[in-house]
Amino acid sequence: EDQVTQSPEALRLQEGESSSLNCSYTVSGLRGLFWYRQDPGKGPEFLFTLYSAGEEKEKERLKATLTKKESFLHITAPKPEDSATYLCAALRPNDMRFGAGTRLTVKP
């Protein structure tokens, strides 16, 4: 059965303390791997799409990478406004399968 697993469930960082979030996947017919950011009380907001192993995408302090089994979201020198839940999702032929998310808290 297709699975998308994110770790850790929660991560607390000090401002400026870089770290990485993991998304491991087992999905048949994978069309792409997506990262979203979700703030409390809001819907997920699209960040990145990765299509093939070795691909990297960057946006401000975030960089997403993809291998054949995993994707990482690297956060460099985070700020308190980066606090949110980060979701990864695997696009299958007919739908998108989501992981449970990593809740990131960045303390000033």
Next chain:
Amino acid sequence: NAGVTQTPKFQVLKTGQSMTLQCAQDMNHNSMYWYRQDPGMGLRLIYYSASEGTTDKGEVPNGYNVSRLNKREFSLRLESAAPSQTSVYFCASRRQDLISPLHFGNGTRLTVT
């Protein structure tokens, strides 16, 4: 540009009551989706509509029905609400090409007592 609009934002139902969650998008997207989000379980697909006139079951369709009213609107109906349907419901839309992302509304928080 509103994107994806969901109504209502909050709803409390008693067991056995029915209700319809409304969703509309103004991005001219062909495909629309209903997800539910529960703590620790992520977003799970209830139903989707790949294009106007078609609907298909997702991962957790039991207890729900959907209607694709037109290209813009996709509604989700609970015929007889159960406490297990307490959740946050998200509508999303996307273009029909293979690689476009989902665009989400801000959700409906439903409590069934």
